[in-house]
Amino acid sequence: MSYRTSRNKPRALAALGALAAVLTCGVTVSPAASAAAIYPTCNKTKSVSVASGHSVTVPAYGSANTLTCKLTLDQDKSNPAVKALQRSLKSCEGYVWLDVDGFYGPQTFLAVDALQGSYGLSRDGIYGPNTRDSMKHYSPTLGCARL
Template structure:
């Protein structure tokens, strides 16, 4: 009995290690959001979406230490759509941006890890605006009137 429990415990530890290693490898393979693209929906609202500058894909991740237009776009979204009014919009992903993102993730039912990636991108509301009119709205990408183009 004691041997069986020990074997089960060892198997559980190994399985947990494999699951963690798989997750780490998957995020390590995803490019970092180093820029932002502007997307336009069917009725003329635009959104700045964090992207991988090199290939323009919005399938990217960013966390503490990241910087640039993608971080700034996220900061403005959290300011307008989630009331993070005191958050600097400086394009620097520091402790304040990480804490704000954790609050936003928790409010949307996500794991609050403070890392922006495809799951967060799809679940949070982004700031869509008509630039020359000062009109904005907060929608998920899936809620914006299609077709969406960049």
């Protein structure tokens, strides 16, 4: 092997590693992005009865308050649905370090991703129907409960 070949080998390996990382990220991000597009973005909250006289607050969408909605990484605006999700993650799922600020930022994304992993769900960091149905939600009167 010549001096020139041995000197370029680390660069070539680094380039291949970077390419592999980009391709891997593309493969894992693409399905999540397409699945997220199926549901509207949660923009409200809804109280859902879970026990006699008790209800939990969950993210919802629109005037019909449908529970089939999603929340994704978005730091541009505060959202009451995100605040309800963060309160449940912090109070019911043990993510005590999470700020309840209504912004779906990196902290919230990481908490949802970790939660999905702990419940055996596909890890994409997106709050959607599977995450909603698996996690516990906050109730001021009951504490925490699942739907």
